[in-house]
Amino acid sequence: xxxxxxxxxxxxxxxxxxxxxxxxxxxxxxxxxxxxxxxxxxxxxxxxxxxxxxxxxxxxxxxxxxxxxxxxxxxxxxxxxxxxxxxxxxxxxxxxxxxxxxxxxxxxxxxxxxxxxxxxxxxxxxxxxxxxxxxxxxxxxxxxxxxxxxxxxxxxxxxxxxxxxxxxxxxxxxxxxxxxxxxxxxxxxxxxxxxxxxxxxxxxxxxxxxxxxxxxxxxxxxxxxxxxxxxxxxxxxxxxxxxxxxxxxxxxxxxxxxxxxxxxxx
Numbered sequence: 001x002x003x004x005x006x007x008x009x010x011x012x013x014x015x016x017x018x019x020x021x022x023x024x025x026x027x028x029x030x031x032x033x034x035x036x037x038x039x040x041x042x043x044x045x046x047x048x049x050x051x052x053x054x055x056x057x058x059x060x061x062x063x064x065x066x067x068x069x070x071x072x073x074x075x076x077x078x079x080x081x082x083x084x085x086x087x088x089x090x091x092x093x094x095x096x097x098x099x100x101x102x103x104x105x106x107x108x109x110x111x112x113x114x115x116x117x118x119x120x121x122x123x124x125x126x127x128x129x130x131x132x133x134x135x136x137x138x139x140x141x142x143x144x145x146x147x148x149x150x151x152x153x154x155x156x157x158x159x160x161x162x163x164x165x166x167x168x169x170x171x172x173x174x175x176x177x178x179x180x181x182x183x184x185x186x187x188x189x190x191x192x193x194x195x196x197x198x199x200x201x202x203x204x205x206x207x208x209x210x211x212x213x214x215x216x217x218x219x220x221x222x223x224x225x226x227x228x229x230x231x232x233x234x235x236x237x238x239x240x241x242x243x244x245x246x247x248x249x250x251x252x253x254x255x256x257x258x259x260x261x262x263x264x265x266x
Contacts, residue, residue: 132192
């Protein structure tokens with residue numbers, strides 16, 4: 001009887017390991033897909049983003065990761081929208097799929113997934129793009145030096161404000177962030193990529209509450225002010241984004257937990 005129990009337990013463990021291995025294989029394919037789609041590499045840029053800022057590619061990387069997960073049946077396309085001026089107009093699934101595949105830049109879509117697909121995108125650590133967690137597509141995609149510097153400036157601004165109002169250790173943290181270079185980041189990224197998945201999992205943050213959102217790209221990449229964008233233009237864009245979110249509100253529950261991405265516009 002004990003032997004049967006042991007056999008059953010070992011069988012379950014083997015099945016779990018096989019599933020983890022399959023997921024990691026899919027994640028590795030996803031990282032390659034993102035890199036090939038954006039043309040990452042030469043000069044540390046996204047060389048395939050013709051006519052766009054090739055230094056900041058967080059939004060495009062997130063979109064490519066979504067497209068890959070959908071192609072692998074790990075996530076599903078939701079509602080399609082056409083951007084007309086500052087408004088997002090909901091269109092039919094058929095028209096949306098056709099225009100999206102044709103590469104129409106005015107077309108966007110929501111993405112529906114599971115905790116599994118969210119982990120495949122952001123790794124077992126649930127951390128930001130470029131963190132070096134090898135178990136995620138975006139976490140295993142290195143950010144550019146301009147993206148690193150902009151993120152660093154934002155962190156310094158937040159920590160500097162904390163120091164002014166007397167937040168403990170804010171000044172120390174500010175100095176630590178200020179001293180870091182892109183070379184330091186790349187070294188850390190490569191070390192993390194070479195680390196075990198169990199080490200990456202030790203940083204995991206979880207949430208029992210599902211997050212309902214309208215659009216993955218909108219919620220993760222677009223809610224920050226773009227470079228050169230005026231306050232008035234930003235306010236208008238956020239108002240349009242809110243209207244689109246309201247159109248989808250209550251329609252679906254997206255990935256569990258709150259995840260973060262270093263945006264191509266941070």
